[in-house]
């Protein structure tokens with residue numbers, strides 16, 4: 001989308017076009033054909049795409065239906081749950097530089113409590129961010145600057161940066177390819193000590209640790225979404241893992257090693273943020289569980305413990321992995337449909353699910369893993 005198009009869509013005529021587009025039904029081609037009778041092709045496409053992106057953005061933003069996005073900017077944006085959680089680290093009323101603000105996902109949450117200077121080098125995104133901030137009624141707290149962040153004067157109480165991790169449209173996990181650059185990030189936290197940096201959890205440990213701050217892995221609804229490097233007063237621990245929306249969090253306290261024992265009557269699957277932060281042993285010892293194999297991230301215990309940092313399963317049966325034996329056992333338990341979860345074994349879940357589906361009336365979770373190099377299966381019910 002170019003500047004003229006976003007300006008048009010934001011005008012009263014653009015609002016009419018969007019309303020007309022929203023009132024149409026039929027296939028994409030049919031809707032575009034109808035719109036093109038009254039509007040130029042590029043405006044018709046932009047309106048239809050905006051409506052589609054708004055729908056997709058509902059997972060991230062409560063007011064998505066009024067906001068503007070480009071496809072890539074939406075993919076790159078922070079959703080409200082994560083950005084709201086992060087924003088709470090910033091002192092109320094303080095002045096925060098939000099660098100590489102995109103369409104304003106982080107700006108909006110920061111501006112609910114702080115005065116924000118939001119910077120991005122992309123003029124279309126800046127226009128969208130301005131509008132999106134007004135949708136949330138926080139524009140009065142934000143000054144938008146369309147500039148290369150590497151050229152601005154770095155002065156504020158605190159800063160947040162979400163650098164672009166794309167090169168010519170493809171995602172990168174190479175710290176040397178992010179923009180603004182890694183050198184800029186060092187200059188930023190050296191100048192403004194209270195800084196937070198959002199990065200990909202796919203980046204390797206050496207890269208993330210090379211930045212020198214406290215590292216937090218954040219998951220939302222069972223997916224590890226980001227690695228955040230915190231500096232200065234924003235840093236609460238050298239390493240932590242946090243699960244949203246519960247906000248349950250852990251950090252290591254010395255070298256902890258969970259015991260390794262045979263499986264008990266419950267299997268626990270740590271949240272992905274725990275696994276990514278290498279805090280499986282801490283979680284196990286903190287919750288009275290043990291490992292069933294030194295290299296496998298499934299935990300076990302004989303107690304039913306509900307905790308947002310793991311998902312628990314009551315074990316109905318535990319047996320060496322063998323499709324024939326499993327099929328017989330599932331029939332015996334009246335289980336006709338299984339959902340396969342696996343760790344440390346090369347099986348294809350969809351194939352196993354298909355092979356083991358039968359006439360039984362119950363559903364179960366089949367956890368496939370390895371214990372002492374032996375493929376193993378647990379027939380379970382989620383708790």
Ligand SMILES: C[S@@+](CC[C@H](N)C(=O)[O-])C[C@H]1O[C@@H](n2cnc3c(N)ncnc32)[C@H](O)[C@@H]1O
Pocket residue numbers: 073076077078079099100101102103104105106107119120121122125147148149150162163164165179180181
């Ligand atoms: C991951 S997106 C930011 C998403 C944003 N936090 C949100 O929630 O919507 C990264 C942004 O960095 C911007 N960017 C990349 N290099 C920049 C630079 N040197 N100066 C300013 N902005 C830059 C891109 O235009 C892009 O919008």
